[in-house]
Amino acid sequence: MxxxxxxxxxxxxxxxxxxxxxxxxxxxxxxxxxxxxxxxxxxxxxxxxxxxxxxxxxxxxxxxxxxxxxxxxxxxxxxxxxxxxxxxxxxxxxxxxxxxxxxxxxxxxxxxxxxxxxxxxxxxxxxxxxxxxxxxxxxxxxxxxxxxxxxxxxxxxxxxxxxxxxxxxxILPTGFHGAVNAGVGVGSIVYVAGAGPVGLATAASAHVLGAAVVMIGDMNKERLAHAESMGYVPLDLTTSDNLTDLIEKAIGQREVDASIDAVGFEAKAQGKDGEEAPATVLNSLMTITRAAGSIGIPGLYVTEDPGAHDEASKTGNLKMRFGLGWAKSHRFYTGQTxxxxxxxxxxxxxxxxxxxxxxxxxxxxxxxxxxxxxxxxxxxxxxxxxxxxxxxxxxx
Missing domain, CATH: 3.90.180.10 (Medium-chain alcohol dehydrogenases, catalytic domain)
Known part of the structure; x- marks a missing residue:
């Protein structure tokens, strides 16, 4: 054999x-x-x-x-x-x-x-x-x-x-799935959380779908530099703990049409300290996405996380501000692509x-x-x- x-x-x-x-x-x-x-x-x-x-x-x-x-x-x-x-x-x-x-x-x-x-x-x-x-x-x-x-x-x-x-x-269909389900189309203002390969594939998909502006947020300066070289607007999340302020500084407005979570459950809180906070991306996306907008979530979330820092997260329970998303009539799209x-x-x-x-x-x-x-x-x-x-x- x-x-x-x-x-x-x-x-x-x-x-x-x-x-x-x-x-x-x-x-x-x-x-x-x-x-x-x-x-x-x-x-x-x-x-x-x-x-x-x-x-x-x-x-x-x-x-x-x-x-x-x-x-x-x-x-x-x-x-x-x-x-x-x-x-x-x-x-x-x-x-x-x-x-x-x-x-x-x-x-x-x-x-x-x-x-x-x-x-x-x-x-x-x-x-x-x-x-x-x-x-x-x-x-x-x-x-x-x-x-x-x-x-x-x-x-x-x-x-x-x-x-x-x-x-x-x-990663390409995963990024595309996230962008499609976030409602990205011609002229969309888009924010992508995460400048790793899936985030970059999401950004590329948003451009193919006709987005006017694609911003990518991350804490990794090397990845942000590469994202910028590919034509995307980098947002350095270590420079502020307020994503809305960073978006306003970049494009002159405080909300986006569509957002995509390409990070998942090992997310870290925005700002210099960067402590692990599994729901931080989801909560920030609800804050910056316009009313009646959509949030694509191709980033991985698990039912069991033995390495989590808090007991709730070990069984996939996240501290989400879901009421905000409900109040803004957001649509959430999750799951394996x-x-x-x-x-x-x-x-x-x-x-x-x-x-x-x-x-x-x-x-x-x-x-x-x-x-x-x-x-x-x-x-x-x-x-x-x-x-x-x-x-x-x-x-x-």
Whole structure:
């Protein structure tokens, strides 16, 4: 049997590339799946959501193979696969979805009802998402292949844009989902909380959707400098504890049309001290978003956070000023992004040079063997999106 290596979570702040089992066409319970493929992983990315687990902020078990952002080449087909072909280069949504249940039929693949016995929704290499083996590896199995996978129409063209197309598995559709659900359109004034890769993907999506101004707030000066170089208005949250004042200083008005939370539950309070405050972003967005506006929340929130600083947050309870949002008739959109709803149109935007997302998020290719260092650098706030290259196929 062929060998395989993958990035394994070994406990708080520790990951290691180890030998792992070569993928089998079966679900985590051991049941055979014929509607599946095995991929040679061409690219797989380190995500901020992975960092939550590695920091020990979830109930992720040790020994888990990480990775939910996957692009790969089909090398083996299950007997029930009809339309995906061997040799196809495909983008893999991070959602594991059956394609048959009520929510999948509604294009809500982030909450598939059949792939996770514990709750709605499945994902590769992620805690509480069904136990599916992750794709930060040389090879991975993808179930329900005809439904989930989208082949790139021209393999050579796709490889020439692989640093852009690798973002289709998660962060680009996640950012787009946040912007769409926040109601971003032509002429919108937009605020994005967080200048990490998802925040930058959100900002890029807002521009594609026609926003007039896109502001990004963060405390990381390196990330803010990169955001500014990409054409977005940076707001340094360490300079004031009042987001409304910063927005007024930037654009001459105190409210925005649409706002998006690209931070999630490990948020820190605005200002110089920056103490952890899980609901601070949500509360600030209710303050700055206009009446009858919308707030997109693609940032991750968890049901259990063992590393939380207060007891309520350990079970996902946040101190939200929800009455303010109610009084302003805000609409809140939360949850895992249903990637299949967006990634075909976003693929076309990339292939036709409308969306240079690799440049926008500063995609940085490293070999699989350097994954642990990539995690460490990303955790320190590097203004980069690390792309793992398991087989040395991405070049310089």
């Amino acid at each position: 062929a060998e395989n290596r993958g990035v394994v979570y070994l406990g708080q702040n520790k990951v290691e590339v180890q030998s792992i089992d070569f993928p089998k066409m079966q679900n985590p319970a051991g049941k055979k799946i014929e509607h599946a493929v095995i991929l040679k992983v061409v690219s797989t990315n380190i995500c901020g959501s992975d960092q939550h687990m590695v920091r020990g902020r979830t109930t992720a078990p040790t020994g888990m193979v990480l990775g939910h952002e996957i692009t790969g080449e089909v090398i083996e087909l299950g007997s029930d696969v009809e339309y995906i072909k061997k040799g196809d280069l495909v983008t893999v949504p991070f959602n594991v979805a059956c394609g048959r249940c009520r929510t999948c039929r509604m294009q809500e693949t982030g909450v598939c009802l059949n792939v996770n016995p514990g709750r709605a929704g499945g994902a590769f290499g992620y805690v509480d998402m069904g136990g599916w083996v992750g794709g930060q590896a040389e090879y991975v199995m993808v179930p329900y292949a005809d439904f989930n996978l989208i082949p790139f129409p021209d393999k050579e063209q796709a490889m020439s844009k692989i640093k852009d197309l690798t973002m289709l598995s998660d 249903p990637v299949l709803k967006y990634n075909r149109q976003l693929m076309q935007a990339i292939l036709h040079d409308r969306l240079p997302i690799g440049k926008i998020v500063n995609a940085t290719v490293i070999p699989l063997s350097e994954a642990a260092q990539g995690y460490a650098d990303f955790d320190k706030g590097a203004a980069k999106k690390f792309v793992l290259d398991p087989h040395g196929m991405l070049g310089a």
